[in-house]
Amino acid sequence: MPAHLLGPHVVGQRIVIRRLVPGETGPTGGPAFTDILGVCTSWADGTAVIERESGERVSVPVAEIVSGKPVPPRPNVRLRIGVREAELLSAAIFPGTTSEPLCEWVLFDHEVSVRRRPNSALAIGDPGVDLDTAVDRVEAFYRSRHKHPRVKIEVGSAAEEAVVARGWVEDVTVEFRLAGLAATRRILPPPVEEARVEVQKNDAQVLITLGDTARIMGTMERDWLAIHDLEVAESHRRQGLATKALATLLEWGAERGARAAWLHVETNNAPGLALYEGLGFTEHHRCRYYSSPTS
Numbered sequence: 261m262p263a264h265l266l267g268p269h270v271v272g273q274r275i276v277i278r279r280l281v282p283g284e285t286g287p288t289g290g291p292a293f294t295d296i297l298g299v300c301t302s303w304a305d306g307t308a309v310i311e312r313e314s315g316e317r318v319s320v321p322v323a324e325i326v327s328g329k330p331v332p333p334r335p336n337v338r339l340r341i342g343v344r345e346a347e348l349l350s351a352a353i354f355p356g357t358t359s360e361p362l363c364e365w366v367l368f369d370h371e372v373s374v375r376r377r378p379n380s381a382l383a384i385g386d387p388g389v390d391l392d393t394a395v396d397r398v399e400a401f402y403r404s405r406h407k408h409p410r411v412k413i414e415v416g417s418a419a420e421e422a423v424v425a426r427g428w429v430e431d432v433t434v435e436f437r438l439a440g441l442a443a444t445r446r447i448l449p450p451p452v453e454e455a456r457v458e459v460q461k462n463d464a465q466v467l468i469t470l471g472d473t474a475r476i477m478g479t480m481e482r483d484w485l486a487i488h489d490l491e492v493a494e495s496h497r498r499q500g501l502a503t504k505a506l507a508t509l510l511e512w513g514a515e516r517g518a519r520a521a522w523l524h525v526e527t528n529n530a531p532g533l534a535l536y537e538g539l540g541f542t543e544h545h546r547c548r549y550y551s552s553p554t555s
Contacts, residue, residue, distance in 0.1 A: 264328040268303040272446045275300050275310065277328035279320050293326065299446070343414055343545045344384045346436055349522065352481040353488055354378040355461055360401060363388025367401045376431070376549055377524075380410040383419045384547075391422035399552055409552040414545060423550045431549035435533070437541040438522040441485065441514055444540050448507035449500075455508045463516075468508050476505040478513055485513035487523040490532075502535055 266275065276297045284292035296318055302309040308320045344364065351357055351368065357378045360367045364385025370378035381401070387394035395411075402409040413420045415433065424430075458467045461479070469475045473496040477489040487509060492501050510521060523541065525532045 264325060266300075266303075266308070266325065266328045266330075270300045270330055271303050273300055273330045274298065274332070275328055275330050277308070277310070277320065277325050280324045280326055282324065296320065297331070299442075341438075341544075343436075344382070346438070346522065346544060347382055347384060347412070347547065349481050349484055349486060350377050350524075352464070353479045353486055355465075362394060362397055365394060365398075367398060369402075369405055369407070376410060377412075379407060380412045380549060383411040383413045383423075384417070387419075391419060392426075394419075395423060395426060402552075411550050412547050413550060415548050420548065420550075427553040428550040429553055431551055433527045433546055433548045434524045435527055435546050436522065436524060436544045437536050438520055438544050439539065439541040441510060441518050441521050444521060445507070445510050445514060447539055448510060449504060451508040451511040452504050455505075457508075457512065466509070466512055468505060468512070470501060470505055470508075474501040474505045476502075476509050478509045480513065480516055480518060483517050483519040485510070485518035485521045487521055503539075506539070 264277075266277070274297075276295060278293050278295050281292040281294055286292040296310050296312070298310040298312040298318070300308060301311050301317065303322070306322050308322055308325065310318050310320065312318065348366070351359065354370055354373055354375075354377065356372065357368055357370045359369070362381075365381060365383050365387045367381045368378050373379065379402075381398045383394070383398070389397070398411060399409045410431070411419075411423060411428070413423065452470055456469045458469075459465070460467065464481075465477065465479045467475065467477050472493065474492045475489065476487070476491075479486040479488070487506065490502060490505060492505075510518075513521065521541075522544075523536065525536060527533075527546070
């Protein structure tokens with residue numbers, strides 16, 4: 261009976277084991293042992309395969325394992341990103357977006373798209389002036405472009421209090437969720453081989469379609485993979501197609517060096533929240549869109 265509780269059930273988990281080193285003597289004259297830390301990728305035919313952080317795979321005869329246990333996943337340093345830096349990742353999704361800084365605030369404008377994200381001021385950080393003046397400048401910026409003024413603000417911030425006091429109208433609240441790519445890929449099924457993959461924007465953006473049933477887009481920015489525009493035909497929902505599309509997208513991102521994935525999901529999107537929660541995407545922060553009360 262082994263002195264550990266490891267077995268096939270730990271495949272996909274990060275574990276640490278102590279193994280006997282046959283034919284070697286330890287410092288006290290007894291048997292020699294060594295420790296191995298990594299993700300168990302296989303446990304079959306009397307052999308465990310452990311992938312170290314370096315990518316090296318070590319095959320260990322199960323009979324040589326004297327102790328071991330699962331350990332928490334190593335924290336992904338990419339997940340320590342600040343709120344403002346995280347939200348600035350959105351700019352890469354919309355090629356052609358122009359911007360104007362207001363100290364740490366950023367006023368985004370897109371010549372073609374009418375969507376919120378590329379046509380809102382990111383009101384996070386220090387605008388360099390008092391908040392009333394900052395809001396005035398946001399209004400002037402968008403009105404000069406014949407657009408309705410909008411801001412995106414971290415929930416509970418002083419900037420939110422300022423626009424609420426001026427009667428700005430609440431639109432929608434979104435969660436910024438993120439996950440380590442390696443951990444999430446271990447949960448997902450294999451990528452769909454017959455998926456259509458259309459690479460765009462100098463190999464930094466992709467559209468993936470599963471026939472006429474599902475589509476998803478992704479955008480690379482450094483080693484971050486943005487997940488966006490996930491759609492499943494209404495007649496094909498609740499059949500696992502969203503998960504398959506995500507698996508295919510994350511495979512594409514991993515091949516390009518992505519280490520973390522992120523997305524926005526509206527707080528009233530219960531199916532989306534459940535999907536991403538189950539795949540290990542955790543809430544980082546919430547933002548809320550507001551629009552000027554005057555047209």
